[in-house]
Amino acid sequence: MKTAHLGFWAIGLVAVMGAFAVGYAWKPAIAPLSGAPAKFSADEVARGERLVALGDCAVCHTAKGGPRNAGGLPLPTPFGTIYSTNLTPDRETGIGGWSYPAFERAMRHGVAQDGSYLYPAFPYTAFTRTSDEDLRAIYAYLMSQPAVKTDNPPTHLPFPYNQRILMAGWNLLFLRAGVYQNDAARDSQWNRGAYLAEGLGHCSACHTPRNALGAEKTGVAHFAGGQAEGWNAPALNRQSTAPIAWNRESLYDYFRHGYSAYHGVATGPMGPVVGDGLSVQSEDDLRALAHYMASHSAAGPTNTDQEQAQHLNQQSYGGLRPVAGSGARIFSGACMACHHDGDSPKLFGVRPSLALNTSVHDDSPDNLLRIILDGIHEPARGDLGYMPGFRHSLNDQQVADLASYLREQFARKPAWQNLAARSATLRQESAH
Ligand code: HEC
Ligand code: HEC
Ligand code: HEC
Incomplete structure (x- = not known):
């Protein structure tokens, strides 16, 4: 076929898409609520509160130091900064005028009450899996909270991304709207876990790599590791770099307590996911989530986690060379007192063994560098303890020496490569 013909077909395609945009993409506004707000049962509101925690609504919809769920948090994306919105029942600036059908359409189809398309920085591609019963409870909870009037900055993306109607095409390509469907080949606990992880939990929003249009990749890329707020969200499938494979028990511990003795702690963006969300879920639901997530892990060796941990600790800590080289010196001076092999008494909170930690074994050094520079000041749960940051006592070369030493000795x-330059970049990015 000659190029001219291709051009002709392209014009045809654009025309068809234009017709599509006008005919199908246009969504009507849903009439605002009139009269007094509805009353909901205390039971439903309480259930909604736990579901809202699982969905991390407040993590994204609360500005730093601002009122809970009143929006205004900037979310940087490759397409520009998107601001979260006010989810309190204020009629003017929040969702006070939204009927349940309007709320449901936003959660399932990414379309706001006024008919405009929402950006998928709002994880409706996952929330769409949520049952009607659960969405109703979330609505009941949100509508029962105090209304807060806000003056949040509006989102202005550069052209063409400011054309929200384009999201109709994006949805056509990437949104599979609809409630989670049970997989008949799996048991009910697995299906419950999948419902939580793939729906409100939106685990893949961070733990799955995205394509050039910002959509999650699928198939074997599901849970193959992604990005979140400048951190690496490690792979949770067979590509996981955790030295001991995650299993139901260690995942359960990590979700409930923010800590697994055979792995480490939830620190960066995973901190609030555990602290505000997972740790308050019911026993049955957390077990189901751990069961489902473990089904993605590689099968570990037959010896127990404890045996593997002992072996890895012995190999790394037992083989510590006499203090030679800058990295080893910094480690013994700055880290060793707290990060010994875990056998000695624990004085303040937990002491993750660096031999077992994904951040030392990962393909990218970023999470380890961030922890060294900034420490851990907001533990996922208070009883885990705090770690000081070293940005003021170590320069980039020292951070690099330390990280290469940890990599060699513990992983x-x-x-x-290029650790000093990377440390300089991250130091600047997270400077407060
Ligand atoms: C990862 C961050 C993130 C999480 C988690 C999140 N949201 Fe949002 N949400 C956003 C952003 C950003 C927008 C604005 C999108 C836009 O402007 O197109 C938004 C918009 C919305 C809207 C549309 C509101 C309006 O005024 O147009 C609703 C409704 C909503 N979110 C509900 C929720 C609920 C309920 C939860 C928890 C179950 C939740 N969101 C969790 C980021 C998030
Ligand atoms: C005062 C004690 C203390 C010192 C000194 C210390 N740490 Fe920590 N570290 C902790 C605690 C406590 C945690 C867990 C904190 C939490 O999650 O609440 C932690 C967590 C970590 C983690 C995260 C583990 C994970 O599971 O993701 C890494 C990596 C780490 N430390 C490395 C280091 C390095 C490298 C040094 C030396 C530069 C160091 N630490 C110095 C107490 C310390
Ligand atoms: C906002 C982004 C985000 C969401 C949502 C999220 N995670 Fe994470 N997760 C991370 C990041 C980043 C890390 C690694 C660093 C840290 O601790 O923050 C992590 C770490 C983990 C780890 C430890 C992996 C390892 O090898 O050390 C597990 C397990 C995990 N997440 C499971 C989940 C599950 C299950 C869900 C859904 C219920 C989930 N995550 C939702 C960002 C996220």
Whole structure:
């Protein structure tokens, strides 16, 4: 076929898409609520509160230091900064005028009450899996909270992304709207876990890599590791770099307590996911979530986690060379007192063994560098303890020496490259 013909077909395609945009993409506004707000049962509101926690609504919809769920938090995306919105029942600036059908349409189809399309920085592609019963409870909870009037900055993305109607095409390509459907080949606990993880939990929003249009990749890429607020969200499938494979018990511990003795702690963006969300879920639901997530892990060796941990600790800590080299010196001076092999008494909170930690074994050094520079000041749960940051006592070369030493001594994996430059970049990014 000649190029001219291709051009002709392209014009045809654009025309068809234009017709599509006008005919199908246009969504009507849903009439605002009139009269007094509805009353909901205390039971439903309480259930809604726990579901809202699982969905991390407040994590995204609360500005730093601002009123809960009143929006205004900037979310940087490759397409520009998107501001979260006010989810309190204020009629003018929040969702006070939204009927349940309007709320449901937003959660399932990413379309706001006035008919405009929402950006998928709002994880409706996952929330769409949520049952009607659960969506109603979330609505009941949100509508029962105090109304807060806000003056949040509006979202202005550069052209063409400011054309929200384009999201109709994006949805056509990437949104599979609809409630989670049970997989008949799996048991009910697995299906319950999948419902929570793939729906309100939106785990894949962070733990799955995205394509050029910002949509999650699918198939074997599901849970193959992604990005969140400048951190790496590690792979949770067979590509996981955790030195001991995650299983039902360790995942359960991590979700409930923010800590697994055979892995480590939830620190960065995972901190609030656990602290505000997972740790308050019911026993049955957390077990189901752990069961489902464990089904993605590689099968571990037959010896127990404890045996593997002992072996890895012995190999790394037992083989510590006499203090030679800058990295080893910094480690013994700055880290060793707290991060010994875990056998000695624990004085303040937990002491993750670096031999078992994904951040030392990961392909990218970023999470380890961030923890060294900034420490851990907001533990997922208070009883985990705090770690000081070293941005003021170590320069970039020292941070690099330390990280390469940890990599060699504790992970025995290929060295990371350009560590000093990376440390400088991250130091600047997270400067407060
Ligand atoms: C990862 C961050 C994130 C999470 C988690 C999140 N949201 Fe949002 N949400 C957003 C952003 C950003 C917008 C604005 C999108 C836009 O402007 O197109 C938004 C918009 C909305 C809207 C449309 C409101 C309006 O005025 O147009 C609703 C409704 C909503 N979210 C409900 C929820 C609920 C309920 C939860 C928890 C179950 C939740 N969101 C969790 C980021 C998030
Ligand atoms: C005063 C004690 C203390 C010192 C000193 C200390 N840490 Fe920590 N570290 C902790 C605690 C406590 C945690 C867990 C905190 C939490 O999650 O609440 C932690 C967590 C970590 C983690 C995260 C583990 C994970 O599971 O993600 C890494 C990595 C780490 N430390 C590395 C270091 C390095 C490298 C040094 C030396 C530069 C160091 N720490 C110095 C107490 C300390
Ligand atoms: C906002 C982004 C985000 C969401 C949503 C999220 N995670 Fe994470 N997760 C991370 C990041 C980043 C890390 C690694 C660093 C840290 O601790 O923050 C992580 C770490 C983890 C780890 C530890 C992995 C390892 O090898 O150390 C597990 C397990 C995990 N997440 C499971 C989940 C599950 C299950 C869900 C859904 C219920 C979920 N995550 C939702 C960002 C997220």
